[in-house]
Amino acid sequence: MLYARTEQRAWLASVDAYLAGKHDAPPRPELPNGSACAWLRSEGHQRYCNHPAFQEVERQYQRVHALVRELRDFQSAGRHEAVESRLAEFRTARDVLLTQMKQPSRAPLDRIPVELRRAICDGCGLQ
Incomplete structure (x- = not known):
């Protein structure tokens, strides 16, 4: 998650620079297999x-x-x-996302008792 958050922060910084007129070329689109996206679809989903x-x-x-x-x-x-x-809306949304990306790593489900984890994950079938 730390790597995904770091990569996401760097990408969003390049977006901000482009939108603020500091770079002429738009940033590359975030790749579907980039760390943040991949984490949300795989490990993040499996754990949380x-x-x-x-x-x-x-x-x-x-949203971002x-x-x-x-x-x-x-x-x-x-x-x-x-x-x-x-631009202020973008920056606020970016900051909220990066802050939220810290939260799950503070209380991972693998530290929660198995019975409770099963109840939490019951809807998605992953444990």
């Missing part, structure tokens, strides 16, 4: 599945990436005012 903190990370990850796509499209189309008006 229905844990509320993990669900929040997933939702915030989707949808916002990045929208703002990147605005920037590419020369709609700089639209980007500028929502």
Whole structure:
């Protein structure tokens, strides 16, 4: 998770620099097999599945990436005012995501008794 969070932070920093006009070229799209995305789909899901903190990370990850796509499209189309008006929204969403990505690692489900873990993960079938 630490590697995924570090990679996500670096990618989001490159997005911020592009949106702020510090780089001319847009950042590469995050790859579907990048650390954060892969972690959310595999290890993260297996370890945390229905844990509320993990669900929040997933939702915030989707929000941030949808916002990045929208703002990147605005920037590419020369709609700089639209980007500028929502840059604070992007930065807040980014900060929330990176903070949330710390939370699951503080209380991993593998430290929870097996009976409780089964109850938590019952909905997804993973344990």
